[in-house]
Amino acid sequence: xxxxxxxxxxxxxxxxxALLADDVVFSxxxxxxxxxxxxxxxxxxxxxxxxxxxFRYERVIGEADGRDHALLFAARVDDRxxxxxxxxxxxxxxxxxxxxxxVRPLSGAQALQAAMAAQFERIAEEAQERQDxxxxxxx
Amino acid sequence: xxxxxxxxxxxxxxxxxALLADDVVFSxxxxxxxxxxxxxxxxxxxxxxxxxxxFRYERVIGEADGRDHALLFAARVDDRxxxxxxxxxxxxxxxxxxxxxxVRPLSGAQALQAAMAAQFERIAEEAQERQDxxxxxxx
Numbered sequence: 266x267x268x269x270x271x272x273x274x275x276x277x278x279x280x281x282x283a284l285l286a287d288d289v290v291f292s293x294x295x296x297x298x299x300x301x302x303x304x305x306x307x308x309x310x311x312x313x314x315x316x317x318x319x320f321r322y323e324r325v326i327g328e329a330d331g332r333d334h335a336l337l338f339a340a341r342v343d344d345r346x347x348x349x350x351x352x353x354x355x356x357x358x359x360x361x362x363x364x365x366x367x368v369r370p371l372s373g374a375q376a377l378q379a380a381m382a383a384q385f386e387r388i389a390e391e392a393q394e395r396q397d398x399x400x401x402x403x404x
Numbered sequence: 405x406x407x408x409x410x411x412x413x414x415x416x417x418x419x420x421x422a423l424l425a426d427d428v429v430f431s432x433x434x435x436x437x438x439x440x441x442x443x444x445x446x447x448x449x450x451x452x453x454x455x456x457x458x459f460r461y462e463r464v465i466g467e468a469d470g471r472d473h474a475l476l477f478a479a480r481v482d483d484r485x486x487x488x489x490x491x492x493x494x495x496x497x498x499x500x501x502x503x504x505x506x507v508r509p510l511s512g513a514q515a516l517q518a519a520m521a522a523q524f525e526r527i528a529e530e531a532q533e534r535q536d537x538x539x540x541x542x543x
């Protein structure tokens with residue numbers, strides 16, 4: 266959890282990606298259906314990092330050595346203030362097996378949806394590049 | 405935190421209200437500006453209890469004797485599935501000083517907004533009744 270927080274705060278998205286389990290399940294604040302796998306989750310998190318401004322963690326809930334953590338944050342998307350939370354559920358090896366994000370208020374969630382929609386093509390490209398690279402390295 | 409969870413699960417809204425600090429700050433999933441005070445917060449929570457169907461807590465994060473807790477829940481509003489979280493911050497006497505709720509996905513937050521808007525008059529009436537009762541008892 267500390268490693269995830271430190272990586273996000275350093276805007277080090279490679280380090281964030283390295284903390285994800287291969288079969289991570291990512292539940293977004295906007296879409297009901299979860300995304301599955303490291304490639305698409307990493308691509309989405311890179312887009313989120315581009316979209317959020319003035320991002321800062323404000324409170325952490327969960328035991329330091331536990332498997333579940335809630336990291337409350339504040340940020341802006343365009344001119345909308347957003348409060349949100351990253352929920353991390355770690356697997357036995359300490360990788361992030363489930364990542365769920367919620368945000369409030371409704372105006373902030375709508376601004377986030379619009380900003381993420383504008384990132385759609387780049388997300389799809391980056392997810393594909395990651396999957397191709399992984400398939401190549403598995404050959 | 406256990407008392408709050410038990411009260412919510414028993415649909416005992418008087419017990420929920422008794423756990424709130426007089427100057428509780430309630431941040432809703434829909435509206436940016438927080439609500440302040442026990443009367444309006446209790447009235448809103450009663451409306452939420454009428455609006456959510458099949459409500460169940462699914463995960464609790466936070467140390468049992470700590471001041472901060474995250475209670476993840478699932479529910480339905482009309483035909484929309486909602487995931488959400490109650491964040492409790494307790495004061496030194498164990499009362500709930502801050503209660504923040506977030507929900508996902510966007511379609512669920514929108515359904516919740518519509519359902520809560522339909523409760524507006526009853527919320528305003530119940531909040532007023534509580535304030536009047538408190539003013540009378542303080543005379």
